[in-house]
Amino acid sequence: MNYRIPVFTDDPGWHGKRLKEAFAAQGREAVFISLKDCFLDLVHGRPGVVIPGFEQNLPDGVFVRGVPGGTLQQVIARLDILHALKMLGVTVYNDGPAVERTVDKAMTSFLLHHHGVSTPSTWVCESRAHAQSVILRETMAGRALVIKPLFGSQGQGVRRLDIESPFPVPMEAHVDGLYYLQSYIDSGEGEWHDHRVFIINGRAVGAMIRHGSSWVNNVAQGGRCEFIPADGDIAELALAAAKAVDIDYCGVDIIRDRGGRLYVLEVNSIPAWKGLQGVVDLDIAAALVGDFLSKIRPRCDSMAAAV
Numbered sequence: 001m002n003y004r005i006p007v008f009t010d011d012p013g014w015h016g017k018r019l020k021e022a023f024a025a026q027g028r029e030a031v032f033i034s035l036k037d038c039f040l041d042l043v044h045g046r047p048g049v050v051i052p053g054f055e056q057n058l059p060d061g062v063f064v065r066g067v068p069g070g071t072l073q074q075v076i077a078r079l080d081i082l083h084a085l086k087m088l089g090v091t092v093y094n095d096g097p098a099v100e101r102t103v104d105k106a107m108t109s110f111l112l113h114h115h116g117v118s119t120p121s122t123w124v125c126e127s128r129a130h131a132q133s134v135i136l137r138e139t140m141a142g143r144a145l146v147i148k149p150l151f152g153s154q155g156q157g158v159r160r161l162d163i164e165s166p167f168p169v170p171m172e173a174h175v176d177g178l179y180y181l182q183s184y185i186d187s188g189e190g191e192w193h194d195h196r197v198f199i200i201n202g203r204a205v206g207a208m209i210r211h212g213s214s215w216v217n218n219v220a221q222g223g224r225c226e227f228i229p230a231d232g233d234i235a236e237l238a239l240a241a242a243k244a245v246d247i248d249y250c251g252v253d254i255i256r257d258r259g260g261r262l263y264v265l266e267v268n269s270i271p272a273w274k275g276l277q278g279v280v281d282l283d284i285a286a287a288l289v290g291d292f293l294s295k296i297r298p299r300c301d302s303m304a305a306a307v
């Protein structure tokens with residue numbers, strides 16, 4: 001058995017430190033590695049994936065804390081590494097397919113819709129004319145829309161469209177040639193808030209309300225965290241969302257409209273948990289590491305190496 005576990009990240013920071021401690025408490029050493037430094041080496045007789053520091057023996061598992069952005073080719077090659085590792089029997093947490101399904105807001109929205117999980121009406125299209133007709137129809141009917149970048153995070157680039165908003169042009173950063181439009185859910189003008197529920201292995205382990213200083217409630221945008229119990233209708237909906245995208249662990253964003261109805265906004269496969277950790281007792285890094293290690297199965301070649 002290899003006691004070292006790669007944590008894929010380009011920026012270990014607070015989360016890296018917490019993971020390192022949690023792995024150490026389990027007798028494992030977390031090693032921070034960038035997915036940019038991994039590569040394929042498809043020579044006969046070799047496994048094909050090279051992780052720096054693990055050339056002789058692939059690890060039993062890898063913890064994915066970040067997939068760096070880049071060109072389309074680079075991002076696909078980084079995801080290829082995750083897919084290939086899984087095929088080689090390495091436990092990938094969260095695995096490549098789950099990261100792919102959730103880093104792409106359109107696929108997440110489709111899966112939520114497909115599995116009957118409550119989520120706001122959403123439209124995704126390349127056609128400027130079609131986007132314009134959706135925006136006109138919805139805003140004329142008094143329903144505001146939100147436009148988001150497909151691969152966005154931390155509330156960056158989300159914008160609200162009302163009847164008087166200028167039409168977003170295709171070159172703008174939050175469009176980038178693709179319109180992801182969603183019905184705006186009003187959580188209370190001036191009292192904006194949404195919920196973050198943390199799911200590990202089919203269990204809601206922590207939850208909070210995020211009170212935003214604008215309608216964008218992300219902690220990274222100054223959202224203030226308040227503890228709520230991880231149970232009831234919010235937890236149930238978050239669990240259904242995690243199931244719909246089929247993922248080991250995730251952070252689910254949920255918003256409640258003024259009428260009390262809940263909607264899933266998105267599912268995060270590489271969620272930050274610093275804000276949540278500030279309001280819950282559970283050691284989230286320890287819970288993640290515990291679940292990850294419980295999913296590790298000894299790999300054939302490492303067993304062969306051991307005998």
Ligand SMILES: Nc1ncnc2c1ncn2[C@@H]1O[C@H](COP(=O)(O)OP(=O)(O)O)[C@@H](O)[C@H]1O
Pocket residue numbers: 120146148152153154155156158182183184185186193194212215216217218253255265266
């Ligand atoms: N349809 C919506 N209605 C109302 N608020 C929204 C909607 N979509 C997003 N928001 C607000 O914007 C924030 C960021 O959107 P989200 O979809 O979670 O993307 P990100 O990946 O940037 O966190 C949410 O936490 C919420 O406060």
Ligand SMILES: [Mg+2]
Pocket residue numbers: 154155218253266
């Ligand atoms: Mg979010």
